[in-house]
Amino acid sequence: MKLGNKIIAKTFDEIIKVLADVMVLNAEDTVTINQNKVTCIYRSQRFRSLDSSHMEYLCRCFIRERS
Numbered sequence: 001m002k003l004g005n006k007i008i009a010k011t012f013d014e015i016i017k018v019l020a021d022v023m024v025l026n027a028e029d030t031v032t033i034n035q036n037k038v039t040c041i042y043r044s045q046r047f048r049s050l051d052s053s054h055m056e057y058l059c060r061c062f063i064r065e066r067s
Helices: 006-023 040-048 052-066
Strands: 030-033 036-039
Touching (some): 006 040, 006 052, 030 040
Antiparallel strands (some): 030 036
């Protein structure tokens, strides 16, 4: 991905906000993903396994959706 792209930067910010919201919840709390309730401890573990390639994939998907 190109550096300096404002759309990509804004998309990364949106993704990071969602990740941060889940990461600060209590382990016993649940979040609904695709109409399924999942404990936050499970989501937090999955989010910690993400790397830059996952973020780039999400950005490409969001950008494709907006076009």
